[in-house]
Amino acid sequence: MAEVEATNQTLLVVGGGMSGITAALEAAEAGYDVILIEKNPYLGGRVTQLYQYFPKLCPPNCGLEINFRRMKLNPRIRFFTLAEVEKISGEEGNYNVTVKLNPRFITEKCTCCGKCSDVCDTEIDNPFNFGMDKIKAVYLPHEFAFPMRYVMDPSIVGTDEAKKCKDACKYDAIDLDMKATTFDLNVGAIVWACGWTPYDASKIEYYGFGRYKNVITNMMMERLASPNGPTAGKILRPSDGKEVKNVAFIQCAGSRDQNYLPYCSGVCCLASMKQSTYLRDQYPDCNITIFFIDIRALDRLEDFYTKVKEDEKVTFIKSKIASITEDEATGDLLLEGENTNTGERIQMTFDMVVLATGMVPNSLDLESAPSVSKDEYGFMTLDPNNTGIYGAGCVKRPTDVASSVQDATGAALRAIQSVTRR
């Protein structure tokens, strides 16, 4: 087991999304050494998968790039991708942490020339696009990936295919003997910023996700609209690649329901409104219906709601959709339910349905780690009697990027206070 140099004045940040990156940068720029651990082969978290940000509709990669530049310029931050925490012991001011480093099989010599990928015949489901397309088994995770380096899927290691890729690399950047390793760290405080996972829509059986190709989730919609997505940014029906003319959004898909996800994720209404603008930009004649329980658009985001409501092609219906049925011949989808304002029965057909599914927190939940306090839904809470490990961002509540960044700045300050107290 290797040692990575750290002291009880070092802060560990786990999770390299917007919250983790912010906490790491704020602490490093205040003069503290930080180690950042990210399980994906790249930093940026879920934000890297979004096409645009509400309410300004700007590309998320702009904000990320500024942060990556700040990181590159700051020698106080060391980061590890494909890394996960295995064990935490100790207490505030003196934690011992074991980190597992999974093999990338591609070294720092990689220039991203892509020759290894060109000769690779094996394809895998593209995790970045939720399996809506395939990628080569040796691939760049996405075009803005930081670090900008290829990764080899472990499924081909040990095969002739992997050797062929290695032979094609004239920079000798492929190391097929790379193994998972662990290293130990001594740190003074920990910021847990592991974010969220989309709620598993296949659990809501009556919406047919996984059975009906044209029922997609809100995160899949982000990828469909993205120029680096599975359809190069053109929003097309997954079943037949046709352009869409009539699209439904079902809000609170599984959310605010004791049988699934009992809470509101706070951002899904705004995400659907934002996605309605993606559709209207591409298809001026497309009709959009948003089925909602209550619209949540707080503070300054109310203006965005007002703007979307002014669009005559976007209809909001207060309702509960009870079921979706597919017409097997056409792939069209029949939605049935009740208009909760008028009591009328809803029976409407759409080309495609977007389920606005909620966010599930990736809170600290390791067997060998100090227990941390959580609320009834599993979100991490601040426990005044148990300091030293602090949640940041969406592990504390489902929220937007601006609030995650603010929260992460607060978590960095608390972590700094932890190490300076000792």
Ligand SMILES: Cc1cc2nc3c(=O)[nH]c(=O)nc-3n(C[C@H](O)[C@H](O)[C@H](O)COP(=O)(O)OP(=O)(O)OC[C@H]3O[C@@H](n4cnc5c(N)ncnc54)[C@H](O)[C@@H]3O)c2cc1C
């Ligand atoms: C459909 C949809 C659209 C959205 N659109 C917008 C928008 O337009 N504007 C906006 O402001 N917000 C939007 N959001 C919300 C936004 O995605 C979140 O605010 C943001 O992702 C929070 O960042 P985070 O760093 O807390 O979490 P994440 O983005 O989830 O980052 C967490 C990171 O931790 C890593 N990680 C997880 N577990 C581990 C582990 N065990 N070890 C190491 N690393 C780990 C993950 O790989 C990830 O990189 C949207 C949300 C949804 C659902």
